[in-house]
Amino acid sequence: MTRISPRYLLQFGQSTGYLDFARFGPPSHAVLDTTASLLASATKAGPSTVDELMRQEIRAKAAVARLSGSDTDHTVLIPHTSLGLFQAAFNSHGEVLVSAAEFPANTYPWARAEQAGRIRVRRLAGGHVTPDRVAAALTPETTVVSVSAVDFRTGYRADLGALREVVGDRLLIVDGIQGFGVIEAPWAVADVLVAGGQKWLRAGWGTGFAVLSDRALERMDPILSGWTGARDPGLFDDEIHPADPTAASWSISHLSPITSGAFAAALELAEEAGVTAIAGRIAERVGELAQTLRSCGAEIVSATGRRAGILAFTLPEFPAEQVGAALTSAGITATVRREHVRLSPHASTPAEAADHLRSALETLTRPRKPRPAPAATSRVSAKSV
Numbered sequence: 001m002t003r004i005s006p007r008y009l010l011q012f013g014q015s016t017g018y019l020d021f022a023r024f025g026p027p028s029h030a031v032l033d034t035t036a037s038l039l040a041s042a043t044k045a046g047p048s049t050v051d052e053l054m055r056q057e058i059r060a061k062a063a064v065a066r067l068s069g070s071d072t073d074h075t076v077l078i079p080h081t082s083l084g085l086f087q088a089a090f091n092s093h094g095e096v097l098v099s100a101a102e103f104p105a106n107t108y109p110w111a112r113a114e115q116a117g118r119i120r121v122r123r124l125a126g127g128h129v130t131p132d133r134v135a136a137a138l139t140p141e142t143t144v145v146s147v148s149a150v151d152f153r154t155g156y157r158a159d160l161g162a163l164r165e166v167v168g169d170r171l172l173i174v175d176g177i178q179g180f181g182v183i184e185a186p187w188a189v190a191d192v193l194v195a196g197g198q199k200w201l202r203a204g205w206g207t208g209f210a211v212l213s214d215r216a217l218e219r220m221d222p223i224l225s226g227w228t229g230a231r232d233p234g235l236f237d238d239e240i241h242p243a244d245p246t247a248a249s250w251s252i253s254h255l256s257p258i259t260s261g262a263f264a265a266a267l268e269l270a271e272e273a274g275v276t277a278i279a280g281r282i283a284e285r286v287g288e289l290a291q292t293l294r295s296c297g298a299e300i301v302s303a304t305g306r307r308a309g310i311l312a313f314t315l316p317e318f319p320a321e322q323v324g325a326a327l328t329s330a331g332i333t334a335t336v337r338r339e340h341v342r343l344s345p346h347a348s349t350p351a352e353a354a355d356h357l358r359s360a361l362e363t364l365t366r367p368r369k370p371r372p373a374p375a376a377t378s379r380v381s382a383k384s385v
Helices: 029-043 049-068 081-090 108-115 131-137 160-167 214-219 257-273 275-295 320-329 353-365
Strands: 075-077 095-099 120-124 142-148 171-175 192-196 208-212 311-314 341-343
Touching: 029 049, 029 257, 049 075, 049 208, 049 257, 081 108, 081 142, 081 171, 081 192, 081 208, 095 108, 108 120, 120 131, 131 160, 142 160, 160 171, 171 214, 257 275, 275 311, 275 353, 320 341, 320 353
Parallel strands: 095 120, 095 142, 142 171, 171 192
Antiparallel strands: 075 208, 192 208, 311 341
């Protein structure tokens, strides 16, 4: 069993049957307390309140930098993954290779940028985004490759190191929302790493970041850059300033310092527990759930080799909707799609979750015993006695 800090586990209070972290991660008590504390400070606003609140952005950027292996000059906070990918798409040039099977947050930005005449999109057919498939699809015109670190359907964990070698000097864009903070990966090989904090990082909605390499800063035009992304943003001289040379150039406006503080608390909690320990505990839970599924006759349709925390399955003879209804009735939270049911546990998921899953599935798979017929009763009239 992977050892993990008891203090970390005590930070969470989700129900035993919550197995949907790939969709949303219930925040920690630290995130809740930080949010409440910062809101209280804002309520009692004084001469230094706003300046003190704005420092939460620096705190969050520093935590992102430590976890990603970068620094704050290469890090910018964003409210969600989609905005970071829109920035990457509209700031790019040339031909972009992206899988048609990516989560829509990683397909729409490129499609919209193509419609605007900024780029050309080359779509990789569905399936795992492997180094061999990417190498075969590259052309001399390809300047950017975009990929998810973890596939949202199958939990397949992309080989980012090998993809970096195949991509070569082209820009490698990585959507890290399904893995950052809960899997060990060479994040530094990405030219643009983008992730939202509302899922595995458990920071709540409105949190996220982008980390840019020197190559990205040199080659991308920050056209989606606001006044906070310009040089000397506090100099109000009625001029349009050039974009800042750092990752700050991707900033459009100030984010909420309260959500920035909450994001910092979530990142620091993951950092304190250690990504290795978190990843190990998640792997154990996924293994336990997978064993339970197989024992109940389910077919696992997600990745079994290079997998992260996502476990998708089908139950023969039962549509996914019916399986989902049985799980809901048993107090288990999962993502139900037309083709399968997706489970995604976290490090705080208790071992009993596998027993809950078994009980829920057995309501469908266990043969029902026929009800005994009511015993025949003979009525005797009073006259015959």
